[in-house]
């Protein structure tokens with residue numbers, strides 16, 4: 001847990017008083033530089049270059065979807081991830097990593113098939129979900145991760 005977190009839009013480090021904020025309030029925190037939401041209610045796009053700061057040093061659990069545009073099941077699960085991002089804004093960061101554009105991270109985590117989702121907590125992989133689960137199944141997982 002750190003109170004410094006990198007903005008997913010402009011990659012500026014922001015100091016966040018997270019301990020003092022409720023989940024609803026932390027969902028509304030904006031970046032000091034670009035004024036966009038630090039924890040937006042939509043999935044954020046990840047890149048190899050910022051993975052450590054966006055995921056491993058995140059103050060909230062991060063669900064990373066390893067995907068590619070040509071993968072049908074990945075496209076099918078995209079609306080589900082959007083719903084999770086909006087439902088759990090401020091509690092869970094939902095993020096997407098295009099494995100074709102970011103091979104370094106994908107190979108580091110041994111991604112063999114997509115979609116694969118990994119839940120990161122305090123810089124560690126806490127859970128792995130293979131394939132595209134329906135929304136209720138993923139919601140149930142998120143409840144477990146957040147409890």
Ligand SMILES: [Zn+2]
Nearest residue numbers: 007010031034
């Ligand atoms: Zn920013």
